Amino acid sequence: MDVWHTQELTNSVENLKPSDQQKATCRAISGAKLLWSFLEGIVNYYEYSSNKTHKITVSDKIEDILDRYIEDLVEEDILIITSKIISIMQGRLVEKDKIDKIDLIHQEEDLILDSDKNPYNIYLTIKNGVLIPSAGIDESNVDDMYVLYPMDMRRTTVEIWEHLKKKYKLKKLGIVLTDSHITILRVGVTGIALGWCGFSQLYSYIGKLDIYSQVLNVTKVNIIQFSYFNGLCYGYRDLEEIMRIRGAKVDHSTLQRWVIKFVPLIDQAVRKTKRPVGKSWRMDETYVKLNGKWIYLYRAVDRYGDTVDFFLSEHRDKSAALSFFRKAIRENNIPEKVVIDKSGSNKAALDAINIELDQDHTMQIFQNKCLNNRVEQDHRFIKKRLKHMLGFMCFKSAAITIAGIESIRMIKKGQVRGANNHLSTFENFAMIMTA
16 A cells, blocks of 8 residues: 655645745745656655555455554545455455366456467456456465455445545545556556546546647546556656646646756755765766757766766767866866776867866876766666656757756765755755755
8 A cells, every 4th residue: 555645736836936035945836846856757746655564364354454554644645555455355366276267257357359369368358347458357466366356446445535534534535446467469567547536537638739739629638547656757748747636737837937947046056065076087978859959968977976067068079078077177176087988079178178287186087988887877867867858949948957857866866965864855855955
């Protein structure tokens, strides 16, 4: 069972005006956590916690399980319960040695698409209005048993909702029964919501404009599926959809304006509190898409993987490399050694800087692909976040957004002074911005 806690957004969040006072900015904005979530790339507007129970048996009652393992709930929480424990408590179990699985599928399905060429015993079926393989029969993590779909999922969800609302004296509470299954013709497992209560499952875009300014006539979005997405990357429009779960009207353009306005303040605060990096740097550049064309993100980490600095450029040449190294040295002092790849422009930039330095303070330059693996591996976290943005439309927006992502990444690495390992990344972020 999982619980998500959120901070309440004000109804007028779209009308908030940025403050000129830097420190007051992130304190005043009720959407600061949402902004941070976009930069980190996961739905950490939500505080997510898991509750592990004992091994559920037929004799257990759902109310007793909830009372025992759910310590506290607050307004606007969403409680996510795996449907399997409901099935077990309902006695929806069949011993494997008493029935063939194919016969059980035919017994459970409402509609089946048979195939005489099916080596995997996976049958496309409809069960309780859901298109699902094998009528939803589950045989994982339960010894010698098949677990069937729970009965009366709607009634069960409402009963849980009413029980918890009464116990914790809540007005707003969401309940979701979830399951996961393989999908025909697709690789991997898909998560689905089987039952819900406490919030609307659909959001209508009918009458709104699409990205081409055309009026939408039929579009409705199933937002309930977002309720158990965690650890995923999102863009502005995805976070707008997620907020519909709470009924919060946060337009994607509002999020974009927040990024442009507040990321420079975040970058400034992180640089001000950033710990000194090591004297051995690994430098490399990676690609970022701008208006369908590639531009270049110069990055460096030290031998321990801490971020040294970053620099976005439309060109990949000596001038761009020189600008990056001057910025990195200005912010972090002169390193003793720098490891780069076989790039001639990077080597030329370092040679040019060495000429300007005293002989006792020149940098050692190593061109070694293997030694540079650390920075190349570190690129993955940034590129993973950028991948879901599908490119940028203007250079300024790209530079500011990347600065925010890099800043949050440095906080996650523990590179800022005063960070507490016992606090979440967002709590450390909030502490820095309100110091």
